[in-house]
Amino acid sequence: MAQTVIIPTPLRRFTDGVETVEVQGTTVGDIFNQLESRFPGIRARLCEDNGDLRRFINVYVDGEDIRFLDRLQTSVSERAEVSIVPAIAGG
Amino acid sequence: MSYIKGLKCRECGTPYPVAPLAICEECFGPLEVDYDYEAIKRTLTREAIASRPKTLWRYRELLPIEGEPTVGLQTGCTPLVRAEGLAKALGVRELYIKNDAVSHPTLSFKDRVVAVALSKAREFGFEVVGCASTGNLANSVAANAAAAGFTSYILIPDNLEKSKVIGTQIFGANVIPVRGNYDDVNRLCSEIAGRYPWAFVNVNLRPFYAEGSKTFGFEIAEQLGWQAPDAVVVPMAGGALITKIYKGLNELAQLGLIEAAGTRFYGAQATGCNPIAAAVKAGTREIRPVKPQTIAKSLAIGNPADGYFATGVITSTGGWSEDVSDAEIVEAIKLLAQTEGIFAETAGGTTLAVTQKLIAQGRITASDRIVIAITGNGLKTQEALTLAELDSIEPKLSAFEALLAGKKTVLAAAS
Numbered sequence: 001m002a003q004t005v006i007i008p009t010p011l012r013r014f015t016d017g018v019e020t021v022e023v024q025g026t027t028v029g030d031i032f033n034q035l036e037s038r039f040p041g042i043r044a045r046l047c048e049d050n051g052d053l054r055r056f057i058n059v060y061v062d063g064e065d066i067r068f069l070d071r072l073q074t075s076v077s078e079r080a081e082v083s084i085v086p087a088i089a090g091g
Numbered sequence: 092m093s094y095i096k097g098l099k100c101r102e103c104g105t106p107y108p109v110a111p112l113a114i115c116e117e118c119f120g121p122l123e124v125d126y127d128y129e130a131i132k133r134t135l136t137r138e139a140i141a142s143r144p145k146t147l148w149r150y151r152e153l154l155p156i157e158g159e160p161t162v163g164l165q166t167g168c169t170p171l172v173r174a175e176g177l178a179k180a181l182g183v184r185e186l187y188i189k190n191d192a193v194s195h196p197t198l199s200f201k202d203r204v205v206a207v208a209l210s211k212a213r214e215f216g217f218e219v220v221g222c223a224s225t226g227n228l229a230n231s232v233a234a235n236a237a238a239a240g241f242t243s244y245i246l247i248p249d250n251l252e253k254s255k256v257i258g259t260q261i262f263g264a265n266v267i268p269v270r271g272n273y274d275d276v277n278r279l280c281s282e283i284a285g286r287y288p289w290a291f292v293n294v295n296l297r298p299f300y301a302e303g304s305k306t307f308g309f310e311i312a313e314q315l316g317w318q319a320p321d322a323v324v325v326p327m328a329g330g331a332l333i334t335k336i337y338k339g340l341n342e343l344a345q346l347g348l349i350e351a352a353g354t355r356f357y358g359a360q361a362t363g364c365n366p367i368a369a370a371v372k373a374g375t376r377e378i379r380p381v382k383p384q385t386i387a388k389s390l391a392i393g394n395p396a397d398g399y400f401a402t403g404v405i406t407s408t409g410g411w412s413e414d415v416s417d418a419e420i421v422e423a424i425k426l427l428a429q430t431e432g433i434f435a436e437t438a439g440g441t442t443l444a445v446t447q448k449l450i451a452q453g454r455i456t457a458s459d460r461i462v463i464a465i466t467g468n469g470l471k472t473q474e475a476l477t478l479a480e481l482d483s484i485e486p487k488l489s490a491f492e493a494l495l496a497g498k499k500t501v502l503a504a505a506s
Contacts, residue, residue: 008285019286055119056102086119088277
């Protein structure tokens, strides 16, 4: 079973313009590793050198912000939708 | 004539061309407009500004458009009210209300950002505009889009105040309530913006949009006789307004239009959604997102995009941030109405209640020259208020006098 990752516009240059990518992982960190092996360089855009999620990126698993969960250790169920979303302005 | 050099990442400094882009591809930091201040300095003088119409476009050189503005031509220059009655109630000397509750055309400061964003959308050649909104931005995008001939798509949380929904629908906008809070709406909007070639004012036009908020600060300084206040208290949702007022005052100082701005910045939030205030109080710049639960729906952004920068502005200027309960917000709305005749929305109640708290804490003092930012109109958030039930009378003088006698008895008993 796979999960779907929604790739935001600023990262699509790594995915040849592809908007959604199918992966198989157990945690968000695991999924990031898989993205990195398929699209080299993408993880450095998502995470700081020390491995933490970058400040201006939000990651959601089925709509839930992983900062409310276990951050990169957040487990990901089968068929989950993982959204990577840049922080955007208020309104 | 353009005064824009390009866009630049606020975090890592990577330059970008002027385009509908908001996010740095290197680090995901927000992009900002980079101006040619040397060129601006040559034309933007106090005299030049004074000679121009009383709208926000009088600061045209410091706004990110290339040609003449095309949207929101009458917006800006709202009153700066010297609030003597409220000052007395708060025990301070010199207090002003910057009153965007009477902003043209939709009664909130969002008219400023939308004037700039839609003028820019037209320059970029967009035909469809949109936004994610807690209500005020929805009203303004819908109204200005109608007037300027854009099609609009407006995404809002499905629990908004009725007035804010009606005040969007009336303009013929495509209004889409989303089951969730603003942060859910924001995420969806960002994904839509990645797929459709539309101008989302607070997504792909954010660098331009946000610049409109600077005019709130420009006007305060000009209306104070080209001086910066000692303290300014600003409501915070995403945290953009407070950072842009700060930027605006600093630009004026850089251009020599005011003395170096020593203003202390104070941020106001509701306790039910206080991620920025909590960070300031904890002495950190890291924002921990929250799930909003407050009547101040226009401030109910649990994951504020500019929170990191807002905490920076607050701490670096010697300011502070506080939060207040829903009950305190309601009491402050009443106090402002009954001392100054200004009916502010819940965000305004939040800002005033926080001001009271900061004065009680001694962070703002009686001798400070204080400006309170009132950013929206109370007619839009009436659901937050429960006032006394009114009894009607027969249309007879005797009935009126009986009522008056009753009131006098009540007053006498109370004294």
